[in-house]
Amino acid sequence: MKKRGRFSVEEVQFIEQNCEALSPQAIADQLDRDVSSITKHIEENIGFSAKQKREVEAHQELKRKPYYKELEKQFSEAELEMFQFHFKKMWAQFKDDVFHTEEIQIVDTIKLEILMNRILTSQHDSIINIENTEMLISVEKQRDKEDQDRDYISSLERQIAMFRAAQETLSKDYKDLQARKATMLKDLKGTREQRIKAIEDSKLTFASLVKKIASDPTFRTQIGLEMEKMRLATEAEKERLSEYMKYEDGQVDQPFLSADTVKGD
Numbered sequence: 001m002k003k004r005g006r007f008s009v010e011e012v013q014f015i016e017q018n019c020e021a022l023s024p025q026a027i028a029d030q031l032d033r034d035v036s037s038i039t040k041h042i043e044e045n046i047g048f049s050a051k052q053k054r055e056v057e058a059h060q061e062l063k064r065k066p067y068y069k070e071l072e073k074q075f076s077e078a079e080l081e082m083f084q085f086h087f088k089k090m091w092a093q094f095k096d097d098v099f100h101t102e103e104i105q106i107v108d109t110i111k112l113e114i115l116m117n118r119i120l121t122s123q124h125d126s127i128i129n130i131e132n133t134e135m136l137i138s139v140e141k142q143r144d145k146e147d148q149d150r151d152y153i154s155s156l157e158r159q160i161a162m163f164r165a166a167q168e169t170l171s172k173d174y175k176d177l178q179a180r181k182a183t184m185l186k187d188l189k190g191t192r193e194q195r196i197k198a199i200e201d202s203k204l205t206f207a208s209l210v211k212k213i214a215s216d217p218t219f220r221t222q223i224g225l226e227m228e229k230m231r232l233a234t235e236a237e238k239e240r241l242s243e244y245m246k247y248e249d250g251q252v253d254q255p256f257l258s259a260d261t262v263k264g265d
Contacts, residue, residue: 014027015027024039055089082114083110087106123170133163
């Protein structure tokens with residue numbers, strides 16, 4: 001019987017330390033836990049890929065924002081979940097390079113998206129109400145004329161007129177919100193056309209890259225660490241492939257053979 005319940009502090013530390021080296025199944029076997037709970041914990045709190053890790057960090061950071069409590073008051077649980085989804089995706093898209101004013105624009109853009117979804121939901125409800133009301137009218141009109149309730153039919157027809165008028169208002173509101181959202185995305189340079197244009201207009205050259213490496217210690221350290229990791233990984237793989245390996249057909253050979261790796265025996 002596998003363990004259930006919340007992870008202990010030791011289990012959380014083990015997952016964080018080994019999630020990149022071990023598979024979720026291997027971690028689950030080590031901790032005597034169900035693999036689905038391990039996978040869910042990594043997805044929600046750590047992330048698998050670099051992009052997913054940025055999204056997890058953005059999701060956690062959102063909950064620490066001072067305005068998050070206001071969002072909880074403004075939206076339903078389902079809408080808040082949708083807000084969190086869009087926020088972490090947009091935050092990861094901009095790679096955390098966001099000023100405060102841009103952050104507010106992101107928040108407002110997502111609010112517009114949720115309001116647009118509300119309108120579409122209301123329109124769907126109006127369509128259902130119209131269909132149901134028309135059905136009631138049809139049933140009433142199928143009666144004999146002397147048995148028909150004309151006041152009832154007139155009341156239902158007025159309801160349909162109200163629903164249709166509400167639909168027109170909702171459609172107008174939706175188009176208005178859509179235009180405002182498009183403007184905000186343009187201001188954020190979040191459309192595909194603007195991303196491509198930003199790349200084409202980039203002033204980054206090889207000379208400016210060298211200058212950045214020379215003048216920015218943090219960037220220089222980051223580049224140096226990446227280069228050293230690549231060098232160490234290359235050396236380790238070169239050493240591994242220089243050893244004798246037995247293939248499936250039974251032959252033994254060195255995948256990487258050079259004057260430095262050739263063996264005398």
